[in-house]
Amino acid sequence: MASTATWSALSDPHRRYVLELLTERPRDVGELTTALGLSQPGTSKHLRTLRTAGLVRVRVVGQRRVYELNAAPLAELDDWLAPYRRFWDRRLDALGAHLDATAHDPDREE
Amino acid sequence: MASTATWSALSDPHRRYVLELLTERPRDVGELTTALGLSQPGTSKHLRTLRTAGLVRVRVVGQRRVYELNAAPLAELDDWLAPYRRFWDRRLDALGAHLDATAHDPDREE
């Protein structure tokens, strides 16, 4: 479900940090640039990637561009995770079973 | 929470496909190679990446290596998503509110 654009956008720590910052409030490019500690063009490049992936939206306010979070693509990522959830649930189940059965199932190994 | 290794491992479609295949059952390298349509070394390289990220585990069975899913790192990714869930929940709320309020709140725009 989740597009490759979403995945590769999220593969970079700086871009994940931008999203994290945008959960608090929308911010303009200047703010994000100082927060990231990158050059302004570097920041703009990351923002372009995030924009293309649909993870952020821009509002033009005078000469500033205010970026805000658009979490919708993350919902697809959440969907993608669905088939895997049973595995860590099962792991918890297995742990419980293991604790119950330790004494009389000596062949079991982890 | 989720490490960069996890994110970058998942950024590749072939590797995500491997994980998908391993939800059904463990598979050896030969199976995965034909499924991916890559060369055997290419497949091995992806498997190495997944191994390093802790997303798969290997069992040595004779001359074959049977790979199985280890979903634990995906749980961290699930945790990472947590702070964002309220945004698409809120979006649903906003939609509901919009439907309720359409007639008497004409300034609203999406």
Next chain:
DNA sequence: GCCGTACATCGCCAATCAGTTATATTTCCC
């Protein structure tokens, strides 16, 4: 109208990456 500010885009470079073929290593089978 002009200048400064805010941002995007461009052109460049070094590093990483995904793919390949060739080779080494281990195990199974005869």
Next chain:
DNA sequence: GGGAAATATAACTGATTGGCGATGTACGGC
């Protein structure tokens, strides 16, 4: 023990990526 099968690693290559400084563009204030 010798050969074939399964897999990993090595060495290479072209494409992509993340960073930068330089430049272009649009808006606000004077």
